[in-house]
Amino acid sequence: MTNPLLEPWDTPFDMPPFDRIEDGHFMKAVETALVQAREAVEAIASNPETPSFTNTIEALETADETLGRVLGVFYNIAGADTNDERQELSREFSPMLSAYSSDVAMNTALFARIEALWQSRDTLDLTGEQQRLLYLTRRRFVRAGAELEGIAKDRLRSVTERLSSLGVQFTQNLLADERDWMMELTEDELEGLPDFVIDAARAAGAERGVKGPVITLSRSIIVPFLQFSPRRDLRERAHAAWTARGANGGETDNRAIAAEILELREERAGLLGYDDFAEFKLETEMAKTPEAVRELLMKVWEPARDRAVEDGLRLSAMMHNDGVNGDLEPWDWRYYSEKRRMAEHDLDESEIKPYLQLDRMIEAAFDCANRLFGLDFAPVDVPLYHPDVRAWEVTRKGEHIAIFLGDYFARGSKRSGAWCSAIRSQKAGVRPIVVNVCNFAKPSKGKPALLSYDDARTLFHEFGHALHQMLSNVTYESISGTSVARDFVELPSQLFEHWLEVPEVLTKYATHADTGAPMPDEMRDRLLAASTYDMGFHTVEYLGSAIVDLEFHTGEAPEDPIARQQEILDGIEMPKAIGMRHATPHFAHIFSGDGYSSGYYSYMWSEVMDADAFAAFQEAGGPFDPDMAEKLERHILSAGGSQEAADAYIAFRGRMPGPEALLKGRGLDAV
Numbered sequence: 001m002t003n004p005l006l007e008p009w010d011t012p013f014d015m016p017p018f019d020r021i022e023d024g025h026f027m028k029a030v031e032t033a034l035v036q037a038r039e040a041v042e043a044i045a046s047n048p049e050t051p052s053f054t055n056t057i058e059a060l061e062t063a064d065e066t067l068g069r070v071l072g073v074f075y076n077i078a079g080a081d082t083n084d085e086r087q088e089l090s091r092e093f094s095p096m097l098s099a100y101s102s103d104v105a106m107n108t109a110l111f112a113r114i115e116a117l118w119q120s121r122d123t124l125d126l127t128g129e130q131q132r133l134l135y136l137t138r139r140r141f142v143r144a145g146a147e148l149e150g151i152a153k154d155r156l157r158s159v160t161e162r163l164s165s166l167g168v169q170f171t172q173n174l175l176a177d178e179r180d181w182m183m184e185l186t187e188d189e190l191e192g193l194p195d196f197v198i199d200a201a202r203a204a205g206a207e208r209g210v211k212g213p214v215i216t217l218s219r220s221i222i223v224p225f226l227q228f229s230p231r232r233d234l235r236e237r238a239h240a241a242w243t244a245r246g247a248n249g250g251e252t253d254n255r256a257i258a259a260e261i262l263e264l265r266e267e268r269a270g271l272l273g274y275d276d277f278a279e280f281k282l283e284t285e286m287a288k289t290p291e292a293v294r295e296l297l298m299k300v301w302e303p304a305r306d307r308a309v310e311d312g313l314r315l316s317a318m319m320h321n322d323g324v325n326g327d328l329e330p331w332d333w334r335y336y337s338e339k340r341r342m343a344e345h346d347l348d349e350s351e352i353k354p355y356l357q358l359d360r361m362i363e364a365a366f367d368c369a370n371r372l373f374g375l376d377f378a379p380v381d382v383p384l385y386h387p388d389v390r391a392w393e394v395t396r397k398g399e400h401i402a403i404f405l406g407d408y409f410a411r412g413s414k415r416s417g418a419w420c421s422a423i424r425s426q427k428a429g430v431r432p433i434v435v436n437v438c439n440f441a442k443p444s445k446g447k448p449a450l451l452s453y454d455d456a457r458t459l460f461h462e463f464g465h466a467l468h469q470m471l472s473n474v475t476y477e478s479i480s481g482t483s484v485a486r487d488f489v490e491l492p493s494q495l496f497e498h499w500l501e502v503p504e505v506l507t508k509y510a511t512h513a514d515t516g517a518p519m520p521d522e523m524r525d526r527l528l529a530a531s532t533y534d535m536g537f538h539t540v541e542y543l544g545s546a547i548v549d550l551e552f553h554t555g556e557a558p559e560d561p562i563a564r565q566q567e568i569l570d571g572i573e574m575p576k577a578i579g580m581r582h583a584t585p586h587f588a589h590i591f592s593g594d595g596y597s598s599g600y601y602s603y604m605w606s607e608v609m610d611a612d613a614f615a616a617f618q619e620a621g622g623p624f625d626p627d628m629a630e631k632l633e634r635h636i637l638s639a640g641g642s643q644e645a646a647d648a649y650i651a652f653r654g655r656m657p658g659p660e661a662l663l664k665g666r667g668l669d670a671v
């Protein structure tokens with residue numbers, strides 16, 4: 001049987017031949033690729049020649065090339081368009097891959113070669129990028145347990161494998177809970193909802209085979225429902241289901257999984273000689289220590305909480321004026337906040353939305369990338385994995401730079417959230433294929449897709465990550481694109497959001513879906529002025545999660561994470577009417593994998609930098625200043641992980657940033 005995953009891809013742009021790839025191909029392809037990779041690694045380890053950079057470090061870079069190619073395709077569709085078979089494959093791959101990485105990391109002969117190179121690094125005549133790759137490779141091995149022996153080594157291996165399976169289970173449980181729940185609405189219950197919410201609810205109903213409109217747990221539906229529905233009872237019901245994700249009892253309950261993950265992480269850190277998991281995890285970040293993270297978070301927490309408490313009193317008074325007694329609850333905040341926004345800023349989201357058409361916002365992001373970096377985007381017709389996905393070729397002065405895919409609409413087969421991934425990463429001689437996946441509400445047939453301002457920000461955010469991948473220009477894949485410290489990786493994405501706030505961008509691209517008229521200047525100014533609106537709430541909701549994440553991984557792992565979560569929130573006096581942005585049973589960032597564990601703070605860490613970095617453009621001569629754009633590309637967007645994050649930032653900006661620009665940007669400096 002031929003397997004398109006294992007054959008050369010004789011396709012335009014070396015795209016994966018999605019039209020020929022079937023789910024039945026993946027297992028065989030992964031098994032074959034793993035055998036190849038193991039053989040290649042063994043050949044390096046047992047090479048009779050003296051270790052050299054080429055026969056060891058460079059050879060390791062390409063040992064699992066085929067595996068990377070197959071998994072690049074698989075994980076993209078497993079996240080963006082899953083089905084039972086793909087979920088089953090994910091569960092099966094996870095221990096197979098974890099066993100392979102453990103075997104590589106624990107290969108004594110291989111590590112001896114790496115260590116020999118490391119010890120003689122000063123005599124090897126390496127380029128800067130090669131020195132960096134050697135340093136990172138050795139560090140990766142040490143952190144994976146290469147220096148351990150005997151029982152400790154075996155135990156670390158089983159802990160790592162178990163953690164990897166638990167992460168997959170956590171994700172799948174969450175998706176199941178998100179997919180299972182819906183609330184059907186009668187025509188009466190649509191009262192007060194703007195057209196775009198009603199459209200989205202009807203489209204969601206149709207997708208789920210229900211006659212009428214439904215509210216689902218997709219962020220693009222539930223958040224506007226909580227903002228606009230005057231029915232407090234329905235808001236409470238929807239909010240309860242939303243916050244209960246992963247905590248519904250039965251087979252999909254994530255609470256015991258979270259507890260086990262935390263315990264195993266603590267054990268893993270201990271085996272490797274660290275005091276706790278946070279210390280282990282932060283060693284490789286720009287922040288370096290839990291203390292540095294805590295200090296930043298608390299500097300922002302105090303003013304944010306003060307602002308939120310003050311705002312809560314205002315909203316509570318509005319609710320009492322409405323004739324509703326009792327305390328302001330988490331299902332009330334967004335509703336009264338929306339009313340207050342309209343009263344104070346005269347800003348009605350349903351009035352803004354017709355101006356934010358998905359297609360125009362995509363054009364806006366492309367245009368900014370053109371003005372900053374000279375990139376051009378042309379649609380291309382290539383086989384893709386779902387009919388909703390679109391593809392563009394990215395060029396500069398006629399030279400091929402990348403293929404960019406946009407997969408923007410929510411569907412039941414897609415996990416929640418928004419992300420950017422590379423189906424193929426950049427390295428010497430190879431240009432990347434990059435995809436942005438979002439969960440925007442799909443319009444009913446024949447209507448244009450409309451975004452909220454938040455959605456438009458998400459689009460720019462993910463596109464910023466995409467630029468980091470597409471402009472990457474390094475020799476080695478393992479340090480290309482977004483392969484940088486976790487607390488640095490959100491800099492390009494959050495920085496790019498600032499271009500959406502540039503008035504001339506909105507004037508040009510925010511045009512009314514029905515009339516084509518540009519957004520009136522005064523509406524644009526109101527929109528921009530309102531961008532710091534309710535920042536107390538947003539900051540507190542985010543920081544609640546970031547602080548719980550950090551404390552979960554500091555010191556001893558909690559036996560009962562739910563009880564510990566409450567204790568931490570009580571300790572910082574979390575306002576009662578604000579929930580965590582992600583509570584433990586559905587905190588996928590930190591439990592679906594290792595990515596953001598004791599790393600959820602990174603968004604804020606990066607925001608310190610993005611506020612400061614955008615200020616550099618303003619100081620230099622404006623948002624499209626060519627010299628700053630050139631510096632941004634040279635030191636950050638093209639450089640991947642080829643240098644320490646702090647060095648890259650200083651090269652771009654001339655100095656390190658402080659939290660002042662962030663507090664100012666969030667409007668929290670004058671509390």
Ligand SMILES: [Zn+2]
Nearest residue numbers: 461465490493
């Ligand atoms: Zn991001």
